[in-house]
Amino acid sequence: MPGSGSAGNHGYVQEPREQPWxxxxxxxxxxxxxxxxxxxxxxxxxxGQPPRHHGAGRxGQPPRHGEVPDWVMHRARQWRQRGDGExxxxxxxxxxxxxxxxxxxEWRGFSPNTVRIALAVAALISDGWAVPFYVLGWLLxxxxxxxxxxxxxxxxxxxxVVLALALSSLLAVFLFLAGxxxxxxxxxxxxxxxxxxxxxxxxxxxxxxxxxxGMQRLVQPLESLGTSGKAAKxxxxxxxxxxxxxxxxxxxxLFSLHGGLALLKPLGGFLFAAAGLxxxxxxxxxxxxxxxxxxxxxxxxxxxxxxxxSRVHDSVLQTLALIQRRADDPQAVVQLARAQxxxxxxxxxxxxxxxxxDVSSFAEGIRxxxxxxxxxxxxxxxxxxxxxxxxxxxxxxxLGAAREATVNAAKWSGAAVISLFAEVEPDNVNIxxxxxxxxxxxxxxxxxxxxxxxxxxxxxxxxxGEAIVQSAPGEGTKVTxxxxxxxxxxxxxxxxxxxxx
Amino acid sequence: MSDQAADRPAGAPRVVLVDDHxxxxxxxxxxxGTRVQVVGEADDVAPAIELIGQTLPDVxxxxxHLPGGGGQAxxxxxxxxxxxxxxxxxxxxxxxxxVIAVIRAGARGYVTKTISTADLADAIKRVADGDAVFSHRxxxxxxxxxxxxxxxxxVKPSFDPxxxxxxxxxxxxxxxxxxxxxxxEVARELFISGKTVESxxxxxxxxxxxxxxHQLTRWAAERRLT
Numbered sequence: 001m002p003g004s005g006s007a008g009n010h011g012y013v014q015e016p017r018e019q020p021w022x023x024x025x026x027x028x029x030x031x032x033x034x035x036x037x038x039x040x041x042x043x044x045x046x047x048g049q050p051p052r053h054h055g056a057g058r059x060g061q062p063p064r065h066g067e068v069p070d071w072v073m074h075r076a077r078q079w080r081q082r083g084d085g086e087x088x089x090x091x092x093x094x095x096x097x098x099x100x101x102x103x104x105x106e107w108r109g110f111s112p113n114t115v116r117i118a119l120a121v122a123a124l125i126s127d128g129w130a131v132p133f134y135v136l137g138w139l140l141x142x143x144x145x146x147x148x149x150x151x152x153x154x155x156x157x158x159x160x161v162v163l164a165l166a167l168s169s170l171l172a173v174f175l176f177l178a179g180x181x182x183x184x185x186x187x188x189x190x191x192x193x194x195x196x197x198x199x200x201x202x203x204x205x206x207x208x209x210x211x212x213x214g215m216q217r218l219v220q221p222l223e224s225l226g227t228s229g230k231a232a233k234x235x236x237x238x239x240x241x242x243x244x245x246x247x248x249x250x251x252x253x254l255f256s257l258h259g260g261l262a263l264l265k266p267l268g269g270f271l272f273a274a275a276g277l278x279x280x281x282x283x284x285x286x287x288x289x290x291x292x293x294x295x296x297x298x299x300x301x302x303x304x305x306x307x308x309x310s311r312v313h314d315s316v317l318q319t320l321a322l323i324q325r326r327a328d329d330p331q332a333v334v335q336l337a338r339a340q341x342x343x344x345x346x347x348x349x350x351x352x353x354x355x356x357x358d359v360s361s362f363a364e365g366i367r368x369x370x371x372x373x374x375x376x377x378x379x380x381x382x383x384x385x386x387x388x389x390x391x392x393x394x395x396x397x398x399l400g401a402a403r404e405a406t407v408n409a410a411k412w413s414g415a416a417v418i419s420l421f422a423e424v425e426p427d428n429v430n431i432x433x434x435x436x437x438x439x440x441x442x443x444x445x446x447x448x449x450x451x452x453x454x455x456x457x458x459x460x461x462x463x464x465g466e467a468i469v470q471s472a473p474g475e476g477t478k479v480t481x482x483x484x485x486x487x488x489x490x491x492x493x494x495x496x497x498x499x500x501x
Numbered sequence: 502m503s504d505q506a507a508d509r510p511a512g513a514p515r516v517v518l519v520d521d522h523x524x525x526x527x528x529x530x531x532x533x534g535t536r537v538q539v540v541g542e543a544d545d546v547a548p549a550i551e552l553i554g555q556t557l558p559d560v561x562x563x564x565x566h567l568p569g570g571g572g573q574a575x576x577x578x579x580x581x582x583x584x585x586x587x588x589x590x591x592x593x594x595x596x597x598x599x600v601i602a603v604i605r606a607g608a609r610g611y612v613t614k615t616i617s618t619a620d621l622a623d624a625i626k627r628v629a630d631g632d633a634v635f636s637h638r639x640x641x642x643x644x645x646x647x648x649x650x651x652x653x654x655x656v657k658p659s660f661d662p663x664x665x666x667x668x669x670x671x672x673x674x675x676x677x678x679x680x681x682x683x684x685x686e687v688a689r690e691l692f693i694s695g696k697t698v699e700s701x702x703x704x705x706x707x708x709x710x711x712x713x714x715h716q717l718t719r720w721a722a723e724r725r726l727t
Binding site: 348349382384385386387417419421423425432434478 | 596597637638640641644645648676679680681
């Protein structure tokens with residue numbers, strides 16, 4: 001096209017032309033004659049659109065300038081730039097019936113569901129005529145990855161052609177009779193399906209194996225409800241016979257109606273017809289519902305499993321790897337194992353994600369002390385908390401004092417384990433930090449340790465609490481901290497600095 | 502069984518191990534050695550019930566979590582026919598409400614799997630002698646359970662209001678146990694005899710088992726919610 005003399009044509013000549021138009025190949029199969037002369041008619045008609053872009057993409061016939069308005073050119077260019085540039089193919093992976101809506105959507109860059117809705121609307125407003133065109137598309141558009149269409153294969157299937165003609169003429173006769181008895185809108189809607197029926201028969205007989213499997217699965221419930229064997233076959237036959245009888249009675253009743261009959265009569269007809277439909281189609285509905293449910297459950301399970309797997313990987317597996325690498329250092333291994341145990345415990349029983357270090361409550365603050373001291377000083381801390389309360393200025397100060405006491409014990413006592421007990425009572429909050437380490441004589445503490453003890457006491461007393469340090473050489477140490485809850489203004493106004501012991 | 506009794510130390514309690522981890526069972530068995538006499542092992546609820554019925558041990562060392570319904574189910578089932586069999590619950594890490602449920606079903610104590618061998622043997626002896634064994638964690642759970650129960654006048658009085666509350670002394674004992682004190686240390690700290698400590702603990706256990714279900718269920722529900 002470039003250099004063909006239409007250079008001034010609004011970029012139309014720059015338009016990429018990787019594939020021939022039409023993007024599908026036509027066969028002069030049974031469905032085709034008389035329609036394949038004008039490919040645009042098909043291309044547009046299958047999308048439920050009027051063929052407005054006539055000439056916009058015709059190969060080998062560059063439109064003369066001025067023949068088509070510019071805006072049409074522009075729209076046409078936009079139109080052609082949508083989609084992925086691949087030729088139109090049916091998409092077997094994302095199909096409801098023949099994969100045409102999915103194929104069209106991919107071809108022109110729409111969501112398949114948009115196309116499906118458009119097709120359904122077209123089927124309704126065209127009195128059912130969109131259906132045979134859909135079937136025609138099914139016959140004439142090859143499946144993705146293939147070049148042969150079903151129509152091409154059907155040409156050689158003479159028995160199929162005969163069967164299609166026979167069945168559709170049977171339907172035509174039936175419709176003639178129905179129309180003669182009582183011309184209704186239904187009959188009008190049914191006429192196009194004479195062609196659809198012929199197409200479907202040909203598709204059924206000539207579809208490639210991959211598609212056949214899908215269709216057989218679709219039909220399977222008609223044959224048996226999951227089970228096989230003689231009993232099931234008999235039940236199926238009975239069911240189909242029953243459905244046919246009910247449908248015949250119901251429809252016959254409806255069609256034999258003439259105006260002026262009792263109002264109850266059509267109702268009975270509807271009931272029979274509906275019962276027949278349920279009997280016939282029930283297994284499909286059941287299976288669709290079951291499939292949906294099973295699929296949803298499977299997805300939920302898979303998500304949960306993935307979540308657990310990622311958490312286990314982030315914490316437990318990492319720790320196990322670390323433990324293997326540091327197997328020669330028992331102290332480090334114990335520390336890692338304890339840290340992991342704590343993390344798992346808080347995840348399993350408190351619903352806290354590993355690594356989630358948000359300290360918002362008193363008990364959480366206590367556990368934070370445990371984590372930090374174990375991590376930094378390598379001494380296990382046995383924590384027991386009773387009750388919980390939100391953190392405020394006073395309880396934060398209490399936590400600070402408890403942290404100092406615990407760190408002290410970890411650093412100086414030499415004890416193998418430190419016990420940290422915290423209890424939230426209605427009136428006050430108590431903490432006891434205890435070790436069975438070497439202890440000391442409170443009357444003869446060296447200066448540096450006295451300072452630490454004073455900092456604990458001072459911190460407590462500033463907030464109206466008290467700290468008691470009990471220790472004796474060889475007896476271990478116990479620091480008891482008590483902080484009144486919701487300390488009133490009196491406690492804040494008159495801090496008894498350094499007075500309490 | 503009498504000839505087995507001959508080659509074990511006098512007074513060594515006969516023990517059945519119930520735990521779904523075979524490795525753990527054999528570990529405990531090896532560690533306990535001759536301090537107790539392990540007469541059987543089971544890995545699930547149904548075999549455990551059968552085994553206990555056959556061997557009638559002094560103490561059943563029972564994992565809180567078992568695949569076939571939990572330690573609770575074993576206790577409830579065995580207690581019906583053999584009320585004399587005593588249970589000591591043992592587990593690695595469990596939700597408080599599960600531990601409390603096992604105790605309420607009738608276990609005489611709860612210890613964690615990190616307990617030292619000597620302490621475990623001691624705990625088994627204690628349970629065999631009819632005492633209660635509270636680990637520091639169980640003491641914390643119990644304090645929590647009774648502390649968060651609503652005040653006495655806030656609920657409709659149960660048939661025995663005393664069951665719903667701990668005495669001050671019992672609280673003190675539990676607090677010290679929660680801080681890691683041994684019974685002996687508790688006795689010294691509170692200037693009471695070891696027997697008195699044990700009677701306090703047994704009394705707490707009784708209250709825990711008999712207290713109106715209402716409050717403890719509510720406690721468990723609250724814990725789950727938070």
